[in-house]
Amino acid sequence: MQEELKKIEAEALSELQAVANSADLEELRIKYFGRKGRLSTVMRGMGKLSAAERPVIGKLANEVRGNLTTAFEEVGEKLARQERENQLAMEAIDITLPGRRPQLGVKHPITQTLERIQQIFRGMGFHVADGPEIEHEYYNFDALNTPADHPARDLQDTLYITDEVLLRTHTSPVQVRFMEKHAPPVRIIVPGKAYRHDYDVSHTPTFHQVEGLLVDYHVTFSELKGVLHSFARQMFGDQTDMRFRPHFFPFTEPSAEVDISCTVCSGSGCRTCSGSGWLEILGAGAVDPNVFEYANYNPDEVTGFAFGMGVERIASIRYGIPDIRALYENDLRFLRQF
């Protein structure tokens, strides 16, 4: 019997070595441990043993059983591990297949630019105001110190509805409209559409402007420089330089045109900036006292500054758009790039 057990153990261990998968292992387990298995059969023969033999054989039988159980478990674990690995290996996929991206829409680049501009000026305490796009000649010109029959009216090619009603040529009319209704201090920006009889690579007949107006009891030209400098650095980057040049606008005095250092060449001169190293981005100046008088403000009591920037111009600099008319084509191949 002793020999029998040893033989079973040896044979089982050897057969176990050859087992390749868990199904075979199960088969083998039944062969040895099953109700009719070899180990069980031997164990059942224990009853025929003498009382003296019984403990010895019994001990041996338990030993063999224990050894085999451990060995089966080890092999079983090893096989399970292997089979899991095989399984996972089989499940490998082609990760170069395209992912399913959420189909988000996109805000128009003009909107994105407008939002950024507004965000920057909100941070400096400006609030958003608006006014009509179809305007009285009075608010668009006269109240902005641009009388009829003055050559300054030629600066803007105007689209008319009637003699006195026109498509506003800038968002500046909101200056006087706002001051008529609010006492100083004023700190507003006016984002909106404006219109001119213009159509080329840098002009569209509908365009967007952001007008700014700050009026208080002591506002200086140096503060205009500060606000616009802060804007330019936030909009175009910390390294942006700014240049104020004297210019003429009927409704500001002193007036300035404002350039930033070229965003392409950083000022060394390139095609974008026509070699000058500068890009014009806006017009600005101290509010002309006449405008205050039109708005019923006392020019001896308040000073202020105003500025106006073309959003398409800023978007074209920001995104490198050579022909701004592309902004109005709404070609999805264009819009999807933003």
Added chain:
Amino acid sequence: MNVSINWLKEYIDFDLSPETLADRLLMLGVETESIKQLGEGLDGVVVGRINAVRNHPNANKLVLCDVDVGKSADVQIVCGAPNAREGLVAPVALVGAKLATSLKIEAAKIRAEESHGMLCSETELGIGEDTSGLMELSDDSPIGAPLAAALGLDDAVLELEITPNRPDCLSMIGIAREIGAETGNPVKLPSVHVKEGTANVQELTSVSIDAPELCPRYAARVIRGVTVAPSPKWLQRKLESIGVGAVNNVVDITNFVLMECGHPLHAFDYHKLAENRIVVRRAAPHETLTTIDKTERNLTSDMLVIADAEKPVALAGVMGGFDSEISDQTVDVLLESAHFHPPSIRKTSKALGMHTEASHRFERDADPEGVISAINRAAQLIAELAGGEIARGIVDVYPGRQTPVQVKLRPERVNFVLGTEISSDKMTEILTRLGFNVSSTFEVTVPTFRPDVSREIDLIEEIARVYGYDRIPTTMPTGDIPTAPSTAISELRERVRDYLVASEMMEAINYSFYDAQSLDRIRLETSDRARDALEIRNPLSEDMSIMRTTLIPSLLENAQRNRNYRVENIQLFEISRVFVPSGDSELPNEPERVSGVIAGNVGAGVHGDPYRAADFFDTKGIVEGLLNVCGISDYAIATTRHPVLHPGRNAAVSVNGESLGIFGEVHPEVLESYDLGYKAYLFELDFEVLAGAADLTRRVEPISIYPSVNRDLAIVVDAELPASSPVELIRSSGGALVKSVRLFDLYIGDQVPDGKKSLAYAIEYSSSTETLTDEQVDRVHEKIVKRLGAELGGELRS
């Protein structure tokens, strides 16, 4: 305004390259559009004199010239020009010169004779049209001098953009004054000496101003016995360098003075003036005048004319008349120097579509005090260059004399406004350089050539720009931030835009106008209110001639464009104002619209998530979701009759009985008119109504801590039954326990009888007070099934 650097240097000393000068002017407010370098390709070309001409031993048509080029010995040059002759002064391209025609001059042997350079024609030098022979220079040209210098071509011309407030800068002297303000160098005005004869001008002519409101000043001089001929070369070249064509000596002189001091002058043929006198008056009705450009002009009574005793002879301040212009036969000249009312000149030149050097300056306000110096300068030059005798005296009628403008300057105000610490001495210096007179108490007298300066702030600007904007400090505002107005509308607009973008829609922005046919293309009835669109009086084109009353045509055009480029999935929206004429006020209403178009496919179009043709329920879903985002749950959807939509696939949505907008499938005829090859769906909502009903506030309801139970249910009903009926019945039968009902399948086909459809709902049951048992749910669910059968004829489908 073109400015020649050499010419400019006659009035001010400066030593700046054209580029540096342009930069300096830019920082003073005068922009340079272009810089043109004259005389390019004239390096190595000098003035030469042919001292001897000999026959070429080996060629009939060539000669050998000994040419003095300013060196110790003459050089031999082989030449074939017919006018090569002894004594001729002509340009010589020396060995090593590279001409504008890119010809390189080398020492050569021509038919065995040495040639050290080339005698040149105008065309060979690229400075003229004459190909007939050698360019002939005047005998007194400096032999050996560079040709460019001898011809005044060692020069650059700046094309300046002068802002409309600065008429004074429309002249050489004006620009010189700007440079002087910056550099501190004095401006050198030309010295004028008028040598008058004995005849008294008062006896030769008279001036009467009948319309003093339009003509504050008119001065005349008479020069008798002139010889009209081409101007001397120096004058022609000067004018040509800045783009003014030479005419004859008298006219060229008036143009020269115009460019020099900015004051327009006019010269009449004295004998073409009836009674030899001048009447400044408004044109009579139906009067006409043929101007120098040989065009007959119809005049009106708000136009000012210069007339003689009988008829208009010039359009005041704009252009002279053809009949009285200076011609070769002219012997006696009447010279005009005047000042006209700027708005009147502007109106006249606009009305007649004439924009001239004269009108450009007069409408910007020329200097009334510059009248006399200009007429004297011109008279002097005419006498010098065209001969003749200047009659004694000037007829100077000056009804509109103005006292010089005085402005009180407060130096502390300058620094208050600019945020600077400029000394009052510096202010005085700047203003003085610009021609202002500053008293010790800062009473500033404004020169009459500066009509743009009349207030203290104008002086502050002058100080600021000359001091330098770049020297003004950069500081942040210190004042209080005003309280913010309501931002509810913009917040809602942002919310709607964010929602649409999150819903796969791309934002479009279109022009605010389109063509009138747009409203036909979307099938609007003639009575439709959207037909009442504002027309632009001077549109860029027919395509941009009426203001939008609806965004739909723009979006359909966008879809068409994308379709033309084979874009197959189009989801576009736009938020914009439209323009509705208003009966009671002058300005139209500008209601805002939020509109969209969906055409072609929706979906990602990738493996596992293929494209699907868009349908009605995509646009309906967008609209419903938008209402949900706006916090609007109480809305009604009903069929509508809008002509842009498919008659069986459309809807109108309203809130509280107010129409909010429409959505649905685009009518096939509209699709055809936009040449869209696939179906399209659109919506257009009135943002104002939306804003009125919107409620962005949110109050949180406690969520149930008990799990919900989900049951599905499929019923077969008549195909005509609206899908909303079972939902309403499920909700009303289930009461509070029914948390949500979702139609997850709709089936029509072989599996159900003809005329029937299968609707499958997922119902979520839950209670906020307890965990529902199966029995509780069963009871409610069975009740629902029973009522669906009894009331809607719905058969349970297994």
